[in-house]
Amino acid sequence: MIYLSELLGAKVRDSADEISGRLKDILVMPREGQHAPIEFLLVKLKKDGEVFIPYGCVETFGRQEVTLKHLWCKIQKGEPTDAHIYLNRDVLDQQIVDVAGARVVRVNDLEIGLVEGQMCVLGIDISFKGLLRRLNLDWLDFFNVLKVRVIDWRQAQPVKGTLKLDTVARNLKKLHPADLANIIEDLNLRQGSDLVKTLDAESAAQVVEELNPALQKILIKYLGPDKAAGIIDKMSIDEVADLMKTMTKREAKKFTSYLKRHPTLNLEKLISYPNDAAGGLMTTDFVSARPEWTVEQTVEEVKRRSPFLRTLLYVYVTDENGFFKGKVSLRHLLINDGGQTLEKILKEHQPDYTLLADQRVSQIMDIMTKYNLFTAAVLDNDGRMAGIVTIDDVMRHIVPNA
Numbered sequence: 001m002i003y004l005s006e007l008l009g010a011k012v013r014d015s016a017d018e019i020s021g022r023l024k025d026i027l028v029m030p031r032e033g034q035h036a037p038i039e040f041l042l043v044k045l046k047k048d049g050e051v052f053i054p055y056g057c058v059e060t061f062g063r064q065e066v067t068l069k070h071l072w073c074k075i076q077k078g079e080p081t082d083a084h085i086y087l088n089r090d091v092l093d094q095q096i097v098d099v100a101g102a103r104v105v106r107v108n109d110l111e112i113g114l115v116e117g118q119m120c121v122l123g124i125d126i127s128f129k130g131l132l133r134r135l136n137l138d139w140l141d142f143f144n145v146l147k148v149r150v151i152d153w154r155q156a157q158p159v160k161g162t163l164k165l166d167t168v169a170r171n172l173k174k175l176h177p178a179d180l181a182n183i184i185e186d187l188n189l190r191q192g193s194d195l196v197k198t199l200d201a202e203s204a205a206q207v208v209e210e211l212n213p214a215l216q217k218i219l220i221k222y223l224g225p226d227k228a229a230g231i232i233d234k235m236s237i238d239e240v241a242d243l244m245k246t247m248t249k250r251e252a253k254k255f256t257s258y259l260k261r262h263p264t265l266n267l268e269k270l271i272s273y274p275n276d277a278a279g280g281l282m283t284t285d286f287v288s289a290r291p292e293w294t295v296e297q298t299v300e301e302v303k304r305r306s307p308f309l310r311t312l313l314y315v316y317v318t319d320e321n322g323f324f325k326g327k328v329s330l331r332h333l334l335i336n337d338g339g340q341t342l343e344k345i346l347k348e349h350q351p352d353y354t355l356l357a358d359q360r361v362s363q364i365m366d367i368m369t370k371y372n373l374f375t376a377a378v379l380d381n382d383g384r385m386a387g388i389v390t391i392d393d394v395m396r397h398i399v400p401n402a
Helices: 087-091 128-134 165-172 177-186 189-197 201-209 213-223 225-234 237-245 249-256 264-272 295-308 330-335 342-347 361-370 391-398
Strands: 011-013 019-028 036-045 050-054 058-062 065-068 095-098 103-106 109-115 118-125 150-152 156-158 287-289 314-318 324-329 375-379 385-390
Touching (some): 109 128, 177 201, 189 213, 213 237, 237 249, 287 295, 314 342
Antiparallel strands (some): 011 019, 019 036, 036 118, 058 065, 095 103
């Protein structure tokens, strides 16, 4: 195993021991989920100019010196493609997405070694020790206390100037939206927006929801109206409301025009409540049903509405005037006969604990923890159902970066 920093600048000799030039860069071919094999060496000639040497022409590959199999005049020069990665130019000092660790790190050096008889990039050194090695200052670690920290090349994706972002995105889609959001926060605005653009609208909406509202606003504006419209329309209505609160009236009006799925009236209602009140935390995206509905009717409504909901644990029962009557869990819909009415199911259970729209977070937390509530219905001053609050909404308000 050898490091890239130990190879760069090495003398390149032909089979007659003549020095042809010095190693300027190494080119590899990226292969998703595999170590990247070396395919070309970029050699800076003793005289002016540079040439690409196919790796098949290399006899030995070591520290400070590379020897070739043939005389220089008989070596067939090569020509790389746009798909090749330049390790020195494109990877060193660049930001790398560590897919396994869900983080962005900086490349200080690269490990190179044999894999099944082929010289490949094995790992990415992100340690301070790697940086000292590159600067020829590793002697400063004379007590050898610094540790080498290496990420497997197969678990990392370069962000800039190397692998195409659609390749990066395919790997990153395996991550939780919260992890993806953390990565985007570590990137600059252009890189972050480019990464979001590679995601479908549904995935992008889930990631954007995990960002803080101030960054959401900047990123949404940077993405442009077409991509922004698709993302905003897929976001849950309470998240859209939080985003709108960071905007001027003019900006909010513009972004409201992108909405197709969310009723503007519901959005205006959410925006009117303080952030730390139940009304400000709630969402109006939930499944409602009438007391006289049968289980069979209700299940059909659940099927119809479920593609548009992030949280679906209960069906909320209201009368024709919107007054809250109780909630029925999906479990009870499964175990009851299809002809059973929701009104009868509600009579067999204890009354539900509800919240008022103007109740603050401390009161909400007390109620939800005391009664072990995952969700709670929020009522307006008249007792009509206004929305629901989830324990997740409350926790994110209390610990915004959790």
